Amino acid sequence: MKISFPYMGTVLVYKKLLQLLGHEVIIPPRPTKRTIDLGVKYSPEFACFPFKVIMGTYIEACEMGVDTIVSSGGFGPCRAGFYGEIHRRILKSLGYDIDLIILDQPLQDKNFLKKVKFLKGNNSWLDVIKAVKFTYRLIQEIDRFEKEIYRLMPYETEPGQAKKAWNSIQAEFDQAIDQAGLERAKERSLDILKSIKVHEIPEKDKIRIGIVGEIYVVMEPSINMDMEELLCKLGCEVERSQYLSEWVDHNLLPNIFKKSRDAMFIEKGKPYIGRAIGGHAQQSVGAIVDFKDRNFDGIIHLMPFACLPELISQSIIPRISKEHNIPVLTLAIDEQTGQTNALTRIEAFIDLVRNKKASVNIA
Numbered sequence: 001m002k003i004s005f006p007y008m009g010t011v012l013v014y015k016k017l018l019q020l021l022g023h024e025v026i027i028p029p030r031p032t033k034r035t036i037d038l039g040v041k042y043s044p045e046f047a048c049f050p051f052k053v054i055m056g057t058y059i060e061a062c063e064m065g066v067d068t069i070v071s072s073g074g075f076g077p078c079r080a081g082f083y084g085e086i087h088r089r090i091l092k093s094l095g096y097d098i099d100l101i102i103l104d105q106p107l108q109d110k111n112f113l114k115k116v117k118f119l120k121g122n123n124s125w126l127d128v129i130k131a132v133k134f135t136y137r138l139i140q141e142i143d144r145f146e147k148e149i150y151r152l153m154p155y156e157t158e159p160g161q162a163k164k165a166w167n168s169i170q171a172e173f174d175q176a177i178d179q180a181g182l183e184r185a186k187e188r189s190l191d192i193l194k195s196i197k198v199h200e201i202p203e204k205d206k207i208r209i210g211i212v213g214e215i216y217v218v219m220e221p222s223i224n225m226d227m228e229e230l231l232c233k234l235g236c237e238v239e240r241s242q243y244l245s246e247w248v249d250h251n252l253l254p255n256i257f258k259k260s261r262d263a264m265f266i267e268k269g270k271p272y273i274g275r276a277i278g279g280h281a282q283q284s285v286g287a288i289v290d291f292k293d294r295n296f297d298g299i300i301h302l303m304p305f306a307c308l309p310e311l312i313s314q315s316i317i318p319r320i321s322k323e324h325n326i327p328v329l330t331l332a333i334d335e336q337t338g339q340t341n342a343l344t345r346i347e348a349f350i351d352l353v354r355n356k357k358a359s360v361n362i363a
């Protein structure tokens with residue numbers, strides 16, 4: 001079985017879990033213009049942008065000989081729940097009759113166990129639990145280091161240092177296959193992190209930007225103009241509202257074990273969106289409130305063009321921005337997004353945030 005997955009964020013964790021279960025894993029190419037062109041060509045015109053990019057990724061994975069793809073699903077009042085079936089039908093019409101395994105929340109998906117059994121193969125349940133536990137720890141560590149990288153990157157003395165360090169950290173974790181390996185990777189990564197030389201900047205002059213929005217455009221740099229790096233280059237610390245470990249906490253672990261960050265966002269967003277409307281709209285508005293509570297200076301809100309949940313959050317954002325006194329810039333992303341235009345808007349927004357902070361510092 002040659003198995004693959006959609007390309008989103010730090011893909012080494014998906015690869016690691018599937019490898020630990022004994023599968024031959026094929027990592028799909030990082031999305032490029034070709035991926036988007038393929039996706040746009042074979043997707044319904046009205047499909048959301050993430051659907052199209054993932055479509056292109058699946059086609060590229062099939063071209064590499066993949067026969068099984070594992071992905072996450074969705075439920076509730078948005079189109080995510082249809083993704084899997086439509087992708088499957090389009091792939092079939094193109095001659096790729098593959099297994100597309102869509103994993104939904106265990107309590108929402110009556111076939112969840114059946115799908116897990118398929119992926120389990122000949123492994124014992126104990127081995128599966130060990131592999132899942134290991135991967136969960138791996139994701140948590142990687143997310144922790146990634147957050148730290150984008151906190152340091154704006155202050156690096158030598159451009160490119162933090163990016164290089166991030167690549168080395170991922171390579172360290174890629175070698176880990178057990179708990180001892182994970183500890184070693186952690187120690188080495190801490191040394192790598194310490195080797196990043198940074199300018200000392202007074203706290204009052206630091207600019208912190210939160211990125212909120214739909215999960216795919218928030219988490220996949222190849223389609224969001226490498227937003228985190230871009231903001232760091234403009235001198236801002238960056239944190240996202242979505243990290244893979246937090247998605248797992250919210251979607252796969254019952255809240256009785258630990259209250260997820262998403263659950264906290266939903267709580268904080270309730271005065272603005274009181275019920276689930278699909279996607280991550282509730283989390284997006286709650287995350288804006290949370291970033292403000294943590295003294296962030298501005299928000300970039302990313303939404304796929306025509307994403308219904310994020311259109312709703314976009315319509316409420318001016319009120320949140322006013323009530324919480326925090327500037328928010330919404331960027332709609334699709335295959336037509338003009339990078340130069342978006343860059344000009346982002347630069348102007350960061351200037352505004354910086355000037356606002358400077359005027360508060362003076363007062």
Ligand code: SF4
Binds near residue numbers: 079
């Ligand atoms: S959240 Fe938005 S982009 Fe994602 S499936 Fe729903 S409508 Fe489409």
